[in-house]
Amino acid sequence: MSASRSRFAPYKQLPNLGLDTSTTQIGAIVAQGIxxxxxSQKRCFQVLKGIDLSISEGSIELLMGPSGSGKTTLLSILAxxxxxxxxxxxxxxxxxxxMSRAQLAKFRQQNIGFIFQNFNLFPxxxxxxxxxIALNIQGVRGKVAQEKSRVLLEQVGLENQANQKPGDLSGGQKQRVAIARALAGNPQLIMxxxxxxxLDSRSGHAVIELLRSLAKEQGCxxxxxxxxxxxxxxxxRITYLEDGMLKQ
Structure with a gap:
């Protein structure tokens, strides 16, 4: 475990839900029987069918599959x-x-950083x-928030673009800002x-390599x-989802 993780308490032992615990890994993200x-109009659509998934602490996991397979739904549930x-x-x-809605909101705020396809930056x-803004939500404000934001932008290679608005940035640069924002609260999980x-091929790969290196450094x-x-x-690791079920 990296030094940056040592301040966190160990995970609690999960209850036995009837799964074979000899093959069920206790991970940072665990789905059981999802x-x-x-x-819709008296019809029922089953999007996910009995998903069991465990993702190890500090790992980078891709969830892949065809359109309509339920990937975004599963991500939303896991988040x-x-x-x-x-x-x-x-x-x-x-x-x-x-958890209640209030408990969930607090948990997400304290533990999860989100990154989206369309960046979701304020133009x-x-x-x-x-x-x-992400730091303000965490209760960090003023000069402390400004300094931490500047350090985060330096980490993603955007120290020279700190005062530029999203409209003046390339797609890759916008996603780097989004990564910096997602990491602002030192989250343990990134969705x-x-x-x-x-993004184009070059920018996309550069952004993912950056996210990987930063996540590994911070133990996300x-x-x-x-x-x-x-x-x-x-x-x-890569997990494939098709027709609402995980495929090997």
Missing amino acids: EMEFK GLMTPTKGKVYLLGEDVTA ALTAIENVE ADEPTAA TVLMVTHDPRIVDAAD
């Missing part, structure tokens, strides 16, 4: 943004499926201001939804939904 159904129809999700040893704010889809666990085969070499 099912998800959506109802605590959606509640599954059945099953349990444990993040850092905590049963997030048993009227500069790069450094976009990062500062990324198609982070390279809007990264789960990334992607269609992009260009970035598979950056992953520790």
